[in-house]
Amino acid sequence: MIELEGLTKRYGEKVAVNNLTFTVRPGVVTGFLGPNGAGKSTTMRMMLGLDNPTAGDVRIDGKHYAQLKDPLTYIGALLDAKAMHGGRSAFNHLLCLAQSNGIPRSRVHEVLDTVGLTAVARKKAKGFSLGMGQRLGIAGALLGDPEILMFDEPVNGLDPEGIHWIRNLMKSLAAQGRTVFVSSHLMSEMALTADHLVVIGQGRLLADTSMSDFIRENSRSYVRLRSPQRERLLDVVHEAGITVVEAGNGTLEVDGATSERLGELAAQHHLVLHELSPQQASLEEAFMQLTAESVEYHAHADHQGPPVADPAPPGPGGPGWGEGWQPRPKGE
Numbered sequence: 001m002i003e004l005e006g007l008t009k010r011y012g013e014k015v016a017v018n019n020l021t022f023t024v025r026p027g028v029v030t031g032f033l034g035p036n037g038a039g040k041s042t043t044m045r046m047m048l049g050l051d052n053p054t055a056g057d058v059r060i061d062g063k064h065y066a067q068l069k070d071p072l073t074y075i076g077a078l079l080d081a082k083a084m085h086g087g088r089s090a091f092n093h094l095l096c097l098a099q100s101n102g103i104p105r106s107r108v109h110e111v112l113d114t115v116g117l118t119a120v121a122r123k124k125a126k127g128f129s130l131g132m133g134q135r136l137g138i139a140g141a142l143l144g145d146p147e148i149l150m151f152d153e154p155v156n157g158l159d160p161e162g163i164h165w166i167r168n169l170m171k172s173l174a175a176q177g178r179t180v181f182v183s184s185h186l187m188s189e190m191a192l193t194a195d196h197l198v199v200i201g202q203g204r205l206l207a208d209t210s211m212s213d214f215i216r217e218n219s220r221s222y223v224r225l226r227s228p229q230r231e232r233l234l235d236v237v238h239e240a241g242i243t244v245v246e247a248g249n250g251t252l253e254v255d256g257a258t259s260e261r262l263g264e265l266a267a268q269h270h271l272v273l274h275e276l277s278p279q280q281a282s283l284e285e286a287f288m289q290l291t292a293e294s295v296e297y298h299a300h301a302d303h304q305g306p307p308v309a310d311p312a313p314p315g316p317g318g319p320g321w322g323e324g325w326q327p328r329p330k331g332e
């Protein structure tokens with residue numbers, strides 16, 4: 001488990017991480033999302049004791065990173081895949097890490113095998129492609145067989161087979177009961193991998209929620225209908241007091257009624273349907289919604305809604321991603 005409490009990092013005037021409080025729990029993959037510059041890497045560096053917080057605290061299984069004996073056996077991390085001694089072979093790079101953490105040499109062979117680098121184990125890391133470097137970094141994270149794993153943008157540079165592999169690896173590590181924390185700005189990738197989401201923008205927490213709740217609370221769901229008896233279907237749906245939107249190509253989109261209700265209505269009136277499909281916005285769309293709401297917030301200076309706690313000043317490029325966003329009340 002990783003616990004953050006009021007974690008804050010300032011670089012001069014710049015607040016890179018702003019009062020973050022959340023817990024990363026075992027048994028699930030937690031996605032850490034935010035656009036470039038949101039503060040993800042800075043947060044992860046503080047988790048690993050590579051940067052000191054300006055304020056607040058972060059604990060790994062109740063301890064500060066510096067208090068962990070043989071830290072690689074508690075927490076394994078892939079931060080910057082290129083941050084290794086390029087003149088060393090993959091095997092020697094891992095062996096050095098193992099020896100300084102009380103990990104047996106045999107484990108080096110095991111993790112090289114897990115990440116598929118056995119054949120190039122004696123080659124110097126500086127000759128590795130970005131994808132091979134990522135795999136070597138992941139091998140380093142797995143070396144101590146830790147209960148907590150942290151990956152910063154792990155799919156960078158991986159080909160589709162590699163992306164599929166890392167996705168399955170993260171899921172299987174979580175299924176073994178480990179804590180898996182993975183950052184990304186690729187929302188579509190996270191939708192396939194993460195069970196839980198922590199979203200930050202401009203260093204501040206925007207959401208800490210399950211993937212399914214995040215999508216449900218932030219995106220539109222509707223039912224798409226197509227019928228050769230379109231006009232009659234429109235009448236029937238209107239008569240039932242349901243709002244319907246004509247979406248072009250003969251397609252109708254219905255908010256506020258389930259596909260079951262619409263299917264039954266059509267059957268009662270003996271209408272033929274060629275399509276009856278519930279649509280749920282993807283994570284990508286949910287993020288766009290989040291951004292759109294923040295822009296709208298700024299567009300209305302006389303907005304009378306609840307004030308946003310501790311609003312940060314807009315950056316040089318204007319209002320920031322997710323700024324002013326507030327979760328919708330449940331049940332809305």
Ligand SMILES: Nc1ncnc2c1ncn2[C@@H]1O[C@H](COP(=O)(O)OP(=O)(O)OP(=O)(O)O)[C@@H](O)[C@H]1O
Pocket residue numbers: 011014015016034035036037038039040041042043185
């Ligand atoms: N050493 C530093 N000195 C000054 N500013 C920094 C430093 N490190 C990070 N920052 C700033 O802090 C903010 C957060 O950066 P960070 O790298 O943590 O974001 P990120 O979410 O990981 O972004 P990316 O996806 O681009 O890696 C950025 O505005 C960045 O410019």
